[in-house]
Amino acid sequence: MITTKLNIHDKLPLTCSRTGTCCHGKQVLLNPWELACLAREKKLTPREFRDLYCEFGGIRLRFDGEIGWKGQQACSQYVDKFGCSVHLGRPLSCRLYPLGRQIQSGEVHYMYQGNDFPCLEGCPEVSALPHLSVDECLKDQMVGEFEKAQDEYLELMQNLADIAFMLLLDTGLAESGDKKTLRLWRVMGNEPPEVLAERIGQEWIDCLMLPEISDDLENSVSFAQKHHDLLQLKAQEKFGALQTNQELHEASVLIMGVALHLSRGIGADPKSLAEHWIDTAKENGAQE
Numbered sequence: 001m002i003t004t005k006l007n008i009h010d011k012l013p014l015t016c017s018r019t020g021t022c023c024h025g026k027q028v029l030l031n032p033w034e035l036a037c038l039a040r041e042k043k044l045t046p047r048e049f050r051d052l053y054c055e056f057g058g059i060r061l062r063f064d065g066e067i068g069w070k071g072q073q074a075c076s077q078y079v080d081k082f083g084c085s086v087h088l089g090r091p092l093s094c095r096l097y098p099l100g101r102q103i104q105s106g107e108v109h110y111m112y113q114g115n116d117f118p119c120l121e122g123c124p125e126v127s128a129l130p131h132l133s134v135d136e137c138l139k140d141q142m143v144g145e146f147e148k149a150q151d152e153y154l155e156l157m158q159n160l161a162d163i164a165f166m167l168l169l170d171t172g173l174a175e176s177g178d179k180k181t182l183r184l185w186r187v188m189g190n191e192p193p194e195v196l197a198e199r200i201g202q203e204w205i206d207c208l209m210l211p212e213i214s215d216d217l218e219n220s221v222s223f224a225q226k227h228h229d230l231l232q233l234k235a236q237e238k239f240g241a242l243q244t245n246q247e248l249h250e251a252s253v254l255i256m257g258v259a260l261h262l263s264r265g266i267g268a269d270p271k272s273l274a275e276h277w278i279d280t281a282k283e284n285g286a287q288e
């Protein structure tokens with residue numbers, strides 16, 4: 001698929017006609033702060049919201065609503081003739097649509113898929129609406145706090161992977177000739193989300209997606225940092241006194257699984273991340 005890269009000042013038909021065509025047949029991924037924001041908007045606890053409206057432990061919104069545009073099912077939050085029922089708490093991917101966001105070498109890029117502007121297919125009327133620049137659209141959609149959350153969770157994901165590295169490389173496990181750990185990192189990178197969620201288990205899925213943080217959610221960075229501290233504490237409690245290589249192997253696989261599951265929720269590709277992390281571990285003496 002061709003990607004059209006954008007300059008922040010490019011003008012596009014970015015005034016949404018709000019017909020909700022893009023609330024059908026899409027994948028809306030969530031980080032834990034976004035899940036908490038959606039729950040607040042729906043006046044539910046994050047757990048209630050997750051159990052009612054999400055898949056794979058909370059990293060994706062269910063699209064099990066009525067059949068609509070192009071015969072596709074609507075998002076679980078879409079209400080016919082009304083629109084998004086959680087508009088103020090909608091996640092980053094909904095705010096950005098049809099744009100995508102990527103960070104390469106520390107720089108943020110925006111783009112859309114294909115040569116033609118995606119909205120024109122389902123909402124051709126947008127071409128007659130005011131054309132906004134990419135940065136005007138980002139301001140209009142109030143993406144700021146949501147982008148900060150995404151970046152903070154990207155860092156948290158890397159820190160979880162670092163625990164998996166430490167358990168493999170700094171404990172004598174890799175030196176013992178272990179080959180099973182990297183093999184399983186690779187398997188997990190290729191696993192469908194429901195299988196990976198099952199492997200991680202409910203306890204860690206809940207720690208990942210339903211952190212007990214009493215903040216008012218206005219500051220996504222503070223939320224993600226507190227979440228980071230909770231996960232580090234849990235890892236310390238669970239992995240601090242491991243004795244055998246089998247225990248170290250299992251712990252390294254588990255926490256890498258959590259990092260890969262989170263990676264999917266923030267829109268990264270678990271397969272290429274797993275490959276990258278396996279290569280790094282091999283460069284540091286681990287074997288597969």
Ligand code: SF4
Pocket residue numbers: 015016017018019020021022023097098118119122123126
């Ligand atoms: S396809 Fe574009 S214009 Fe139509 S509802 Fe979605 S974002 Fe708005």
Ligand code: SF4
Pocket residue numbers: 022023024028061075076077078079083084085086087090091094
């Ligand atoms: S959360 Fe709202 S804006 Fe996003 S896909 Fe669902 S209904 Fe549409």
